[in-house]
Amino acid sequence: MDSAVWASPKPELPCAACRTLHRKCSRDCTLALYFPAGEPEKFASVHKVFGASNVIKMLQMVDQEKREDAVKSMVYEANERLRDPVHGCTNAISYLQKCIQDLQLQLKRTREQLQEIQEHSNHLLTVLMDVPYQNPVYQL
Amino acid sequence: MDSAVWASPKPELPCAACRTLHRKCSRDCTLALYFPAGEPEKFASVHKVFGASNVIKMLQMVDQEKREDAVKSMVYEANERLRDPVHGCTNAISYLQKCIQDLQLQLKRTREQLQEIQEHSNHLLTVLMDVPYQNPVYQL
Numbered sequence: 001m002d003s004a005v006w007a008s009p010k011p012e013l014p015c016a017a018c019r020t021l022h023r024k025c026s027r028d029c030t031l032a033l034y035f036p037a038g039e040p041e042k043f044a045s046v047h048k049v050f051g052a053s054n055v056i057k058m059l060q061m062v063d064q065e066k067r068e069d070a071v072k073s074m075v076y077e078a079n080e081r082l083r084d085p086v087h088g089c090t091n092a093i094s095y096l097q098k099c100i101q102d103l104q105l106q107l108k109r110t111r112e113q114l115q116e117i118q119e120h121s122n123h124l125l126t127v128l129m130d131v132p133y134q135n136p137v138y139q140l
Numbered sequence: 141m142d143s144a145v146w147a148s149p150k151p152e153l154p155c156a157a158c159r160t161l162h163r164k165c166s167r168d169c170t171l172a173l174y175f176p177a178g179e180p181e182k183f184a185s186v187h188k189v190f191g192a193s194n195v196i197k198m199l200q201m202v203d204q205e206k207r208e209d210a211v212k213s214m215v216y217e218a219n220e221r222l223r224d225p226v227h228g229c230t231n232a233i234s235y236l237q238k239c240i241q242d243l244q245l246q247l248k249r250t251r252e253q254l255q256e257i258q259e260h261s262n263h264l265l266t267v268l269m270d271v272p273y274q275n276p277v278y279q280l
Contacts (some may be wrong), residue, residue, distance in 0.1 A: 127268060
C-alpha cells in the first residue's frame with residue numbers, strides 16, 4: 001500500500017443529519033453546524049417529529065445567526081412531543097400556567113394579610129396616641 | 141338530465157386533510173374527525189410544520205380518546221412555529237417563566253413587608269401592654 005494513504009488525514013465523520021438521511025456530507029453542509037456527528041439523538045428527534053425536509057425548510061426561513069436558537073427550540077419541542085405524544089410541549093405551558101395561578105393566589109392572600117395587619121397596626125397606633133393623656137408625666 | 145341525479149344528496153366535502161393531500165376521503169377517514177372541511181387552516185398548519193405523514197404517525201401513537209387533544213396541541217405548536225420560526229412555542233414558555241419570576245419577586249417583597257409590619261405591630265402591642273399600669277383606673 002502507498003505510504004501516502006497511511007499519511008492522509010482520517011476523513012471527517014458525516015454529520016448526524018447526513019448520516020441519518022444516508023447522504024454525502026459536504027464541507028458546506030448547512031445541517032452539520034447544528035447536528036454534529038457526536039450528537040445523533042438531536043437530529044433523530046427532529047427527524048421523527050418534523051421530518052428532515054421540514055427542518056431544512058424551517059431553517060431556511062430563519063436568518064443565519066438565529067438558526068442555532070431555531071434548532072434548540074425544535075429539538076426541545078420534538079423531545080417533548082416524543083415524551084408526551086398527546087400534549088407535547090403544551091404540557092410545560094399548562095404546568096407553568098398552573099404555577100402562575102398558584103402564585104397569583106398566594107400573592108392575593110399575602111396582600112390581604114398585609115392589609116389586615118396594616119389596619120390592626122393603625123388601630124394600635126390610634127389607641128397609643130390617646131394614651132399620653134393618661135401618662136403620669138401629663139398628670140402631674 | 142335524469143331526474144334521479146337532481147334528487148341524489150349532495151356529496152359530502154372531503155376533509156381538509158384529504159383535500160390538501162389530493163386523495164379520496166372515505167367515510168372512515170381517521171383524519172376527517174379532527175380536520176373537517178370547514179377548517180382548512182388547521183390541517184394547513186400541521187402539514188407545513190410536521191408533515192402529513194408525521195401527523196398521521198403521531199395520531200396513531202395515541203389512544204383514540206386522546207387524539208382530539210393531540211391534534212389541538214399539534215395545531216397550537218404548528219401555529220406558534222409559523223408565527224415565530226425561531227422560537228416556536230418556547231416563546232410562550234419563556235414568557236410564562238418570566239411571569240413566574242416576576243410573581244415570585246412580588247411575593248417575596250410582599251412577605252418582607254408583611255414581616256416588617258407584623259414586627260411593628262407586635263412592638264406597638266408590647267408598648268400598649270405596659271400602658272394599663274398608668275391607666276387612671278389602675279391608679280385609683
